[in-house]
Amino acid sequence: MKKINIVLFGTGNVGSTVINQVLAAREKLQQEENLELNIPVIANSTTAFFVKQTVNRSWETNFSASGFPYKISDVIDYVTQQGYENLVAIDATASESFVDHYKLLIEQGFHVVAANKVANTLSSEFYEDLRKSLRKNGKFFYYETNVGAGLPIIQTLHGLYQAGEEITRVRGVFSGSLSYIFNTFSEESKSFSEVLTEAEKKGLTEPDPRVDLSGKDVGRKLLILARELKLKKELSEINIQDLVPKHLNGKSSLKNFQLKKHELDGDLEKLKADLEEDEVIRHVGELEIATGNLEVKLVKEKRTSAFGSLKNADSSFEIYTESYGEQPLVIQGAGAGAAVTARGVVADILRLSERLN
Numbered sequence: 306m307k308k309i310n311i312v313l314f315g316t317g318n319v320g321s322t323v324i325n326q327v328l329a330a331r332e333k334l335q336q337e338e339n340l341e342l343n344i345p346v347i348a349n350s351t352t353a354f355f356v357k358q359t360v361n362r363s364w365e366t367n368f369s370a371s372g373f374p375y376k377i378s379d380v381i382d383y384v385t386q387q388g389y390e391n392l393v394a395i396d397a398t399a400s401e402s403f404v405d406h407y408k409l410l411i412e413q414g415f416h417v418v419a420a421n422k423v424a425n426t427l428s429s430e431f432y433e434d435l436r437k438s439l440r441k442n443g444k445f446f447y448y449e450t451n452v453g454a455g456l457p458i459i460q461t462l463h464g465l466y467q468a469g470e471e472i473t474r475v476r477g478v479f480s481g482s483l484s485y486i487f488n489t490f491s492e493e494s495k496s497f498s499e500v501l502t503e504a505e506k507k508g509l510t511e512p513d514p515r516v517d518l519s520g521k522d523v524g525r526k527l528l529i530l531a532r533e534l535k536l537k538k539e540l541s542e543i544n545i546q547d548l549v550p551k552h553l554n555g556k557s558s559l560k561n562f563q564l565k566k567h568e569l570d571g572d573l574e575k576l577k578a579d580l581e582e583d584e585v586i587r588h589v590g591e592l593e594i595a596t597g598n599l600e601v602k603l604v605k606e607k608r609t610s611a612f613g614s615l616k617n618a619d620s621s622f623e624i625y626t627e628s629y630g631e632q633p634l635v636i637q638g639a640g641a642g643a644a645v646t647a648r649g650v651v652a653d654i655l656r657l658s659e660r661l662n
């Protein structure tokens with residue numbers, strides 16, 4: 306039986322669903338695939354819980370009762386003492402600093418699966434260095450959920466590129482969070498801030514929704530795709546329409562933003578009032594390969610158009626290539642949400658496990 310040992314960082318919306326999905330799939334994987342998925346360590350930003358072999362369905366209670374403050378070295382020491390092989394670190398945090406541990410984890414024997422987009426969107430130098438470290442240590446890095454949550458965007462684009470297809474343009478509603486927000490805001494008579502609160506409660510936004518509203522999250526996704534296509538780009542080079550007023554971002558706290566988010570309502574109400582009867586607002590990302598232009602913006606779309614008819618938290622990605630000609634390859638479906646994202650993470654673990662002994 307092949308054994309995979311998962312150390313999961315981030316027990317929030319996505320991370321907790323990953324644990325539950327792995328536990329639910331465990332028996333079937335053992336019987337049908339001869340594969341044993343164990344989760345001996347789970348951790349959030351302050352607390353870790355270690356167990357022999359794997360957590361079970363009572364993990365939340367056990368984590369609260371028996372978790373303790375930890376350092377990353379405690380995790381590494383524990384898995385080393387236990388002699389665990391086929392180690393996979395899952396980054397289900399949204400942390401800007403957790404990615405500083407990747408190199409150490411890789412050197413200490415971990416493969417990495419990330420829902421967190423940060424490691425792929427820091428400087429090109431960090432990006433290349435990480436890949437060098439993976440190659441040097443014979444480790445793998447999977448991050449399909451970085452773009453389009455559970456939708457197969459990165460693997461499709463990567464496959465086309467590897468196969469020699471000329472990709473000319475990628476255009477899409479990249480953000481499941483903003484798709485839900487603008488779909489609902491365009492249709493219902495609620496204020497923008499009310500819709501935003503609703504999206505947050507449903508776990509559809511980033512932990513700090515300003516990362517969505519500032520366009521940074523979509524900017525990151527564009528950058529990730531651009532880098533898959535070997536374009537040398539930095540986040541600072543992307544033209545981004547920022548929906549968050551300056552005084553509510555930067556040094557201003559998330560708490561302050563939550564108290565004052567109704568200040569966004571005026572501008573967005575005006576935009577909505579300017580729509581024709583048959584128009585809706587959509588948040589769109591565009592990547593033009595020839596010019597290297599990457600852009601994130603709000604646009605007006607006809608209700609009947611491909612983007613205008615999106616529902617719920619659906620994302621839609623149009624990939625224009627030489628062989629597909631005028632009719633792009635389209636990948637569409639829920640682009641946010643714990644269940645679909647966690648399923649994408651579990652699928653990454655399984656793809657990775659196929660490459661391990």
Ligand SMILES: NC(=O)c1ccc[n+]([C@@H]2O[C@H](COP(=O)([O-])OP(=O)(O)OC[C@H]3O[C@@H](n4cnc5c(N)ncnc54)[C@H](OP(=O)(O)O)[C@@H]3O)[C@@H](O)[C@H]2O)c1
Pocket residue numbers: 314315316317318319320348349350351396397398399400402403420421422450451453454481508509510511512640641642643646
């Ligand atoms: N939700 C979606 O639809 C979706 C879709 C695609 C990708 N993603 C990505 O998935 C990631 C998680 O999103 P989420 O919605 O699950 O966020 P969340 O509910 O806020 O959970 C984040 C978790 O990360 C933990 N954490 C923060 N900093 C950490 C650190 N330094 N070390 C260890 N754990 C740390 C938090 O712990 P504390 O509670 O202790 O702070 C929390 O358990 C994000 O990167 C997001 O962009 C999400």
Ligand SMILES: N[C@@H](CCO)C(=O)O
Pocket residue numbers: 453454479480481482483509510511517522640641642
């Ligand atoms: N903000 C992400 C989902 C949560 O990470 C998106 O819109 O795709």
